[in-house]
Amino acid sequence: MKHAIHYKGYYGSIEFSDEDNVFFGKLIGINDHITYEGDNVTDLRRDFEEAVNEYLDLCLQMGKKPEKPFKGTFNVRIGADLHRKAALTASARGISLNALVEEAIRQNVYE
Secondary structure (H helix, E strand, C coil): CCCEEEECCEEEECEEECCCCEEEEEEECCCCCCEEEECCHHHHHHHHHHHHHHHHHHHHHHCCCCCCCCCCCCCCCCCHHHHHHHHHHHHHHCCCHHHHHHHHHHHHCCC
């Protein structure tokens, strides 16, 4: 994944603020808002790993199950016309709409 770091199964974005002269990011693929920052790549990675560890510790203390990123399900909102075309295409091909969407995504994602 380009412009991302990972640790313990969690992925985080990497961005740079020219105004603040700092790298920053947030965990990707979960609803909880977990952020981190650093003045350089080493500090960014260290803060990212600390943020993941603190998130997991906090969940444990609260008795909450930590969110797992990329569970394999998500909602997609598209226009009604595209929805109709996709459903009819899937039906004509003898596959489910989910299978059609998975195929389309597979053809367009970075490895």
